[in-house]
Amino acid sequence: MTAIPQPLFDGPFEGSARAAEIVARVQDFLHGELAELARAHGIDHEHGADRALLQQVWRRAHALGFYGMTLPEEMGGLGLPVLDHVLIKEAIYASGSPFAPHVFGELSGPPRVGALARQATPQQMAQFIVPVAQAEMAICFALTEAEAGSDAGAVQTRAVLEGEHYVVNGRKRFISGSPFADAAVLLASTAAEGAAEREVTAFFVDLRSPGARVESGYKTMAGQTSTGDIVLEDCRVPLANRIGAPGRGLALALGRISVNRLLHCPAMLGLAQLALRDARDYALQRRQFGRSIAQFQAIQHMLAEMATELAAARALMLGTARALDAGGAARAETSMAKLFCSETAFRVADRAVQIHGGEGIVQGRRVEFLFRMLRMYRVLTGTSEIQKNTIAKELLESA
Known part of the structure; x- marks a missing residue:
């Protein structure tokens, strides 16, 4: 087993006793089981795991109680205070493990959906949020576009209501976790054509639906390939997949x-x-x-x-x-x-x-x-x- 590095600075742990216990267990996981897995598959920061191996990591982290720990208690998480969350995450990244982002499921797991639980319908909980929380589904957050970065409200992806479906067209860019995601929390404009006021609405989109595809191929300057574009061409998204009321997308997305x-x-x-x-x-x-x-x-x-x-x-x-x-x-x-x-x-x-x-x-x-x-x-x-x-x-x- 790889030796666990000691903290750079002496001093008492500043979080709760529960957080200290989690840090100790997650360090064992990172420097033991996950280090062996990385060696066996030739994984490092620039040579990432494929979807099958990542799902193995997600499921194992879930079984050990790490994967959904950041979720509210009513969703099976620990309801951690922010201080504990920060200290645990710091220890995970200080480990140097290439699997560090996947212990919590940061790119495609519970942190992407936890804040939506209060707005989600029972159907959305069963179809999207619960499978993500249980490491059975990967999900990404799709806001950024060519003209919508810092100006989050300038999204050009459009969702037009036709009966019981929205027809969605557009391209989302630089979406973290999209190459291995099954679904997306996607923000699109639902404003009427030519309307002066912006109206951005959030949806759960199954990326396996006709008209939806992920274009991978981005390699960041850090050599990682976990970013891609999501292209939607007449993709029909059920009305039931809308998250909250029309026009509430940015409030939901930026609420935390x-x-x-x-x-x-x-x-x-x-x-x-x-x-x-x-x-x-x-x-x-x-x-x-x-x-x-x-x-x-x-x-x-x-x-x-x-x-x-x-x-x-x-x-x-x-x-x-x-x-x-x-x-x-x-x-x-x-x-x-x-x-x-x-x-x-x-x-x-x-x-x-x-x-x-x-x-x-x-x-x-x-x-x-x-x-x-x-x-x-x-x-x-x-x-x-x-x-x-x-x-x-x-x-x-x-x-």
């Missing part, structure tokens, strides 16, 4: 945007901790001029800056989690956390590459992958510039 922004931070910081650990260990073993480079002040200062900035980012993340658990909206704080954590994590990765020297710029080295992966987080889930807009808006409106 503050929490969702924060929940990307532990992934960034977990990966950044991995970069710092790799840089520290490399500095200790790399020798130049008769001694380890860790003895050079320039290297020590880089390591000190990396550790200090990570500690500050982590404090902001945990403080924001506590504010959300206390019932605060924390709109500015979650944007601050997303902004600061993503920028900090990338700076840490950049210095880690610098410490590795020539070894750090060779493809196939983990630190080089982390550099590319952490660069992406400055764009994903809301760019740094959009976060600054939100922070400024909240600040000015509070005057």
Whole structure:
């Protein structure tokens, strides 16, 4: 079994006793069973698993109680507070496992549907949400289009009601998890042709339906292929698959945007901790001029800056989690956390590459992958510039 890395910083665990127990068990799962599975199938961060192997991971994670833990208790989850969720996710990503995103089912599992349970009809629960929660179905969230990114309401995909079905036409771009999804939570315009007001509505769409297809082929700068386009050509979606009332799509999709922004931070910081650990260990073993480079002040200062900035980012993340658990909206704080954590994590990765020297710029080295992966987080889930807009808006409106 692979040795479980020790935390970078000493100190008491800041979550609940239940969360501490989950972290210990999930670490055993990641560094034991899943590490062996990755080795057996040649899986790493840039050589992903196929759908059959992913479903094996999902089902095993579900059997161990990890897969749906983020769901509300009434759906079989643990109803975790945000702080516990953040700490568990941070530990998962700090493990370095290529299966880290699949333990919770982040790309295609329970986190995609948990917030919809209160709006879903009994039929939608049985057809979509329960199978996703039980690791029997994969689902993606399809909002982004060529002209609808930061401006989420500018969707051009149209859904026209004809009797008991909506006829849907359009193309969704850069949809995470779509290459292995069975269904999508899809947002489309239901406004009348030429209407001045936007009306965006959410639907469950079975991607195996006639007129729906997924076009894979995107490879991100981090080398991953879990993103694709969803193309809809006269796809007939039952009226019964509409989620909530017409025009409520954006409210449903963005209703938990503050929490969702924060929940990307532990992934960034977990990966950044991995970069710092790799840089520290490399500095200790790399020798130049008769001694380890860790003895050079320039290297020590880089390591000190990396550790200090990570500690500050982590404090902001945990403080924001506590504010959300206390019932605060924390709109500015979650944007601050997303902004600061993503920028900090990338700076840490950049210095880690610098410490590795020539070894750090060779493809196939983990630190080089982390550099590319952490660069992406400055764009994903809301760019740094959009976060600054939100922070400024909240600040000015509070005057």
